[in-house]
Amino acid sequence: MSTDNSVATPKRESLFSKKNRRLLKDPLSDSNPITIQVLGICSALAITVQLQQAVIMSLSVLFVMIGANVIVSLLRNLIPDRIRIIVQLVIIASLVIIVDEVLKAYQPDISEKLSVFVGLIITNCIIMGRLEAFALANKPGPSVFDAIGNAMGYAWVLLVVSIVREIFGSGAISLPGMGQVKFLPQDWFVSSGGLYENNNLMILPPMALVVVGIIIWIQRSRNEALIED
Amino acid sequence: MAINKNGTGYTFLFSIIMVVIVGTALAYTSLSLKPLQKKNEADKQMVDILGAIGVTTTRENAKTDFPIYVKERLSIDSDGNVLNSSSGNVDPTDSSDPFNLDVKKDYRSKKPASELSFPLYVCETEGEKVYVIPVTGSGLWGPIWGFIALKSDMNTIYGAKFDHKQETPGLGAEIKDDFFSDKFNGKQLRDSSPYFTIKKGGRDTDIHSVDGITGGTITSVGVGEMVDRTMSIYQRYFMSLTNSSAN
Numbered sequence A: 001m002s003t004d005n006s007v008a009t010p011k012r013e014s015l016f017s018k019k020n021r022r023l024l025k026d027p028l029s030d031s032n033p034i035t036i037q038v039l040g041i042c043s044a045l046a047i048t049v050q051l052q053q054a055v056i057m058s059l060s061v062l063f064v065m066i067g068a069n070v071i072v073s074l075l076r077n078l079i080p081d082r083i084r085i086i087v088q089l090v091i092i093a094s095l096v097i098i099v100d101e102v103l104k105a106y107q108p109d110i111s112e113k114l115s116v117f118v119g120l121i122i123t124n125c126i127i128m129g130r131l132e133a134f135a136l137a138n139k140p141g142p143s144v145f146d147a148i149g150n151a152m153g154y155a156w157v158l159l160v161v162s163i164v165r166e167i168f169g170s171g172a173i174s175l176p177g178m179g180q181v182k183f184l185p186q187d188w189f190v191s192s193g194g195l196y197e198n199n200n201l202m203i204l205p206p207m208a209l210v211v212v213g214i215i216i217w218i219q220r221s222r223n224e225a226l227i228e229d
Numbered sequence B: 001m002a003i004n005k006n007g008t009g010y011t012f013l014f015s016i017i018m019v020v021i022v023g024t025a026l027a028y029t030s031l032s033l034k035p036l037q038k039k040n041e042a043d044k045q046m047v048d049i050l051g052a053i054g055v056t057t058t059r060e061n062a063k064t065d066f067p068i069y070v071k072e073r074l075s076i077d078s079d080g081n082v083l084n085s086s087s088g089n090v091d092p093t094d095s096s097d098p099f100n101l102d103v104k105k106d107y108r109s110k111k112p113a114s115e116l117s118f119p120l121y122v123c124e125t126e127g128e129k130v131y132v133i134p135v136t137g138s139g140l141w142g143p144i145w146g147f148i149a150l151k152s153d154m155n156t157i158y159g160a161k162f163d164h165k166q167e168t169p170g171l172g173a174e175i176k177d178d179f180f181s182d183k184f185n186g187k188q189l190r191d192s193s194p195y196f197t198i199k200k201g202g203r204d205t206d207i208h209s210v211d212g213i214t215g216g217t218i219t220s221v222g223v224g225e226m227v228d229r230t231m232s233i234y235q236r237y238f239m240s241l242t243n244s245s246a247n
Helices: A018-028 A041-046 A051-074 A081-106 A108-122 A125-133 A140-170 A205-222 B008-052 B059-069 B103-109 B172-176 B178-184 B217-246
Strands: A173-175 A179-181 B070-077 B082-086 B117-125 B128-138 B143-150 B157-164 B197-199 B209-211
Touching: A018 A140, A041 A108, A041 A140, A041 A205, A051 A081, A051 A108, A051 A125, A051 A140, A051 A173, A081 A108, A081 A125, A081 B008, A108 B008, A125 A140, A140 A173, A140 A205, B008 B059, B008 B128, B008 B143, B008 B157, B059 B070, B059 B117, B103 B128, B103 B143, B117 B217, B128 B217, B143 B217, B157 B172, B157 B178, B172 B178, B172 B217, B178 B209, B197 B217
Parallel strands: B197 B209
Antiparallel strands: A173 A179, B070 B082, B070 B117, B117 B128, B128 B143, B143 B157
């Protein structure tokens, strides 16, 4: 993408045209991959125990999604129809392996925690879905916006769920590079005479589903067009 | 010239070119990041060995903390003879350093124990001599490994630390957690095989066994198997130690 948004000639579409803005905005709310399309749920359940895992997972998905979308979009006129799914898989898988190798080299602790889930990115339906539904039929520029939009739509749900789960499950917040910060004072806890106790249920996978469910509830009560019969 | 995009020839050509490009890119990434990954693995191994003797450290400090606690690194053969010994700082390039023995690779190679050598770490913590033994085996989905620390009587378990590659999160993966490895503390090995057992259902655990992980049966069995198999090898070395000190 070029950066000439202010001096765009009339013929060229501006970088922040209505269409591009929609590509970015829609997946955040009305066509959110997790809460509306219910894709990529498995990873949303698995890695939202801690905020830092969710952040790393979101960044990895963002990277893979942009990369895969751009590559597929560039090759869209070259990819033979009959093997397009295989080609998409190869592209996603290679990008994921690269992410995994880089994490192993530079962020070994996070790579360890994510070990199983990095592989899950390959099968993350959101990425495959965007390649098939968008990148195969659109230019690289809009594909980048589409990728960013969908990755962000995935990310914010992941982040909200993991913040809720970590605060109530571990009484802490963790960020990459900072470790886990236990911000609740010790004497709030039952063990030292307080009233607060960590809710272990929050750590367990079912609670992720419940939190996602609450987000879906809020979202649909605000926009009734989303409610199915 | 128009190319028929749906022709078999084009499809084949496309696949071949794609595979070559992808293969090159992956090989290049893997090779160029290998040294960093190797270093991370070595750091992690030090953290785990220290973890087995109850010393918590970080990856960054592992290199300096390691020689403080680990006084001697031995490699022994399956008959209990000492082959090599080194001490002080770990040199990752020195292949005779027992620290660099790849027990996981040896386990995968399925060679008979008589052809392999086994590392043993003689550590000192809180004035006590502790032997740390690496164990490795198979879980449900992939390799599992760990370190067992024995007290100087070579029979009582001082501490343990396990890890895994891809066991099921929430089930088998919990062998990694402290609640599981802490159960090993103070347990004793039997005099003959099975040296140690992982029990199911938490019934009748005695001084020679611990409760396995519910829902992680195969991983738990794998832990039991690897501890037992490894102990049967190191037992010969410990036997020779006791014999020589008795003389």
